[in-house]
Structure formats: C-alpha cells, structure tokens
Amino acid sequence: MLPHDDHPHGPAISRRSAVMPRSAIRRIFNAAIALQDAGRDVVRLDIGDPDFDLPARISEAVAGAFASHRTHYSAMVGMPEARNAIADHMERRFNMPGPDEDRYGRIVVNQGATQALNSAMQLCCDAGESILLPEVYWPNYIQQVTLAGIRPRFYRVDDNFQPHLPDLAALTDGTTRAVLMNSPSNPTGALFPEETVRAIYDFCRERGLWLISDEAYCDFVYEGEHVSPLALDWEHPVEERRVIGVFSFSKSYAATGLRLGWTVTPRDDVTLTLATMNEPLTGSLTTPLQLGLAAGVGVEDAAERRDALRGRWQLCGEILTESGLSFDPPAGGIFYFVDISPTGMSADEFADTLLEQEGVAVVPGSGFGLQPTFHEDGRVTFAPGERSARCVRLCFAVAEERLREGVKRMARFIASHTAVANGAG
Ligand SMILES: Cc1ncc(COP(=O)(O)O)c(C=O)c1O
Secondary structure, three states, X not given: OOHHHOOOOOOOOOHHHHHOOOOHHHHHHHHHHHHHHOOOOOEEOOOOOOOOXXXXXXXXXXXXXHXXXXXXXXXXXXXXXXXXXXXXXXXXXXXXXXXXXXXXXXXEEEOHHHHHXXXXXXXXXXXXXXXXXXXXXXXXXXXXXXXXXXXXXXXXXXXXXXXXXXXXXXXXXXXXXXEEEEOOOOOOOXXXXXXXXXXXXXXXXXXXXXXXXXXXXXXXXXXXXXXXXXXXXXXXXXXXXXXXXXXXXXXHOOOHHHOOEEEEOOOHHHHHHHHHHHHHHHOOOOHHXXXXXXXXXXXXXXXXXXXXXXXXXXXXXXXXXXXXXXXXXXXXXXXXXXXXXXXXXXXXHHHHHHHHHHOEEOEEHHHHOOEEEEOOOOOEEEEOOOOOOOEEEEEOOOOHHHHHHHHHHHHHHHHHHHHHHOOOO
C-alpha cells in the first residue's frame, strides 16, 4: 500500500506530498525543544540560525513602515525600494554589471532563499525532467524536487567535499535541465575554487543547461574567496546567460525569521516568469519587511558578523581536534560536518544518544544525503547517502560560551564512545 492510500475512510494525501521526506534538521529541532520543555539544559548546535541581533536599521525601517501604514500588498517582483537596494548591493559586493544593463530588472525578491530555490527549480525543470544535485546537500532540495516531480541525480563529492566533475557528464542525458551548486555548502562548508566553478559553468554552457547557484552563505568565508558563477555569466551576452543566483537575507543579516531572499536572473523572461511564480507561491512579499531588507542591504556590514564567526569557527575546530577526530575545517558557512564513524555509531544513533546523554543537539548527516529510488508502482523510497551517513553537522554560529560548552560535551562523548568502539572499556 502506498502511504497516500492508507486512509480507507477518507480522501488520500497526494503521492508527492506523502512521500516527501521530513528534514532531519527539524526532527532534531523538535526533539531538542521537547527536552528543553521538560527542563533540560540543551546546547543547541542543530539549527543554522546565527545568534546575532538584527541590525537596528532593519527593525527601525520595519517599525517605520508600520507607523506610516505601509502594510498593503506589493508588486509580485518585489518593491522598487528593495530591488534597487539589492541591485546596488550586488554591484558593490559582486561587481554586477549596470546600470546600462538594467541590473535592477535582474532582481526578484523572494520569501527566503527557500522559495527562490523552489521557483528556480520549477522554472528550469518540468515534472519528469532531471536536475543534478551534490551528493551531500541541504535537505530542502530533495523536498522541493519531490514536490515538483523533478528527478534528482547526484554528483559525488571527494574527501574534501569538492564535486567529482566527471560525474556531471556521466549523469546528464536528454532529460537533464539544470545543475545546482552550493558554495559555501550547507552542510559541508566546502568552498569551490575558481577552477571548479568555471568547470561547472563551462559544462552547463556546453550542454545548454541552467546553473542554479545557491549562495546563501556567500558572506561567511574564512579561508579562500567566494567565487560566484554569476561573474562568469556576466562575461557573456544576455541572451546566452544561464545562471540563476539565489541569495538569502537570513544568514548574512541575522534575519532568519524575516523570511526574505532574492534571485539574480540572467534574462528578462526569467525575471518575468519568476515574478509571475511569486503570485501563486507568495501572494506578494511582506511590505514592511521588504523595507527592512532595503535598509539591511544598504549597509555592507556582513563582514563584521563574519569576523565574529571566525573566532567561533576556530574555537570549534580546536576542541573537535582535541577530541581526536580528523577532519578538514570548513572554508565557509556556519557548520562543521564531521565524520563520527570512529565511535562505531551511525549518525542517527550518535545524534540521538548525544542529545539524550549530554544534552547537545546536532543533526545526523543521514538527512543530508537521502537518495531516492523511484519504483514502477509509483512508490518513492529514500535511503541515506553512504557519504553523509557517517557524519553529523554542528552549527558554530551560537554564543561562544554555549559553543564551548556544547563542543566540549560532544568531545567527551566522542572520546568515551571511541574508547568503547576500540574495545578499551
Ligand atoms: C544552503 C541553503 N540554502 C538556502 C537556505 C534558505 O535560506 P532562507 O532562510 O533564506 O530561506 C538555507 C537555510 O538554511 C541553506 O542552508
């Protein structure tokens, strides 16, 4: 019986929504909250939500919007104030061409990078067509492709979580419409060097594919430099461009709850289509919050938050190293993704037991690599990816004192379980 058929007395849930896997992040999030509600002290290293306060200019702009009754529907593509501010920001931060190229016309405001990605995937692919995703990935990708009926294929990553480029050709056929890249990556923190970004971009050009670039963590890089494929795309005439750049207001501006992000589109018809997709998917974005976004991106201060994160990145790496685990520090992002297989536990067992015994919430890697199998009878089943199932993800964008406490508890847990796995007691 299919899960959506499991209701003899009532209507069935659609197959796509019934099979969509639940995010491992939210599973642990809920378990951690249940423990906290029961009075336990839980160190929350699970959710990727930088603990900084929202910059005052953003809350003031939002409050000003309410005070001046700017609380009505706005243009589907986004408010002019927000689009202009984003276009200026993209020019300052990414050398986006303009104004002769109408850089403002390339910007679509979205309900977070989440909705931007959802729209981008559906703009690129019809149901039954395929998209290439990294083997270790942010779980919402698989939910989004499942809901849209898009077939994901996964390119492998090496020991340093860099893409295995020959896979791109091996996985591509007549149904393939797009490649998705995410640098710096959630969960791995891998940052793709320029030659890798160029190789992926050139591949998409040769094969006539879209390239969706999820740049949610572009402002948080600790080693090396963030390279966006948008810069490569802008070297070509507009009609040949193919990169859809997705950006988040959430992480760079400590504004996760405001639910805003934006897309940089390659062409006018893409802007128009994404704006039209905002009609059913958002019903237009919140007016006061878009004014907050305009104030937020109007000042380039994300580097201050990156510098504060750098200290925690270092601290987290040092304590984890003392625990005896071997890993490459992430070059960017806000997570460590570490192989805990020396403990002899699976990632799920590790995360559940760590939460229960030490009160530390981390996310099992099994949730970052689910591999679907599409069965002939319409069922879709998901198996954890082998590469990610050995790892857990911990977020270091939390207050230093809590981070120190949480990682120390985790290191103690690892040390005792590794000793058991090695037969030492
Ligand atoms: C890789 C990645 N892309 C996109 C997003 C979505 O961000 P937003 O809060 O803007 O929807 C996240 C959020 O965690 C993410 O980790």
